[in-house]
């Protein structure tokens with residue numbers, strides 16, 4: 714296994730890390746360009762955008778660290794997260810052209826932040842998935 718892969722790896726089964734970058738964004742310790750906030754979710758522009766519009770949508774609190782942690786207790790949350798993403802995409806005027814929603818899970822997907830999050834990507838014709 715290459716060191717590059719190891720250096721970016723996270724343990725999706727580790728307990729929630731209260732110092733992860735999204736936890737710090739939620740606490741206001743790290744500034745973010747927020748495009749949406751409600752009682753359950755916060756969405757902000759990605760610091761390293763992979764498309765003209767690249768927004769990260771995260772649940773407040775201590776959600777699963779990755780999609781692998783979604784269990785029966787999170788089903789409603791996951792559904793509301795998709796609805797919130799679609800509403801944000803609509804407000805960002807992505808609906809006509811289309812957009813992509815991405816959930817990364819673990820090392821091979823390149824997940825770097827251990828706090829469940831949904832990428833909203835659009836504003837141009839996007840490349841292949843992988």
Ligand code: 5GP
Nearest residue numbers: 734743745758759760761817823824825826
């Ligand atoms: P992942 O690769 O874990 O699926 O996605 C994490 C995302 O968070 C990456 O696209 C990365 O650019 C973004 N990110 C990491 N740190 C920050 C930050 O401090 N602010 C913002 N706005 N985005 C961040």
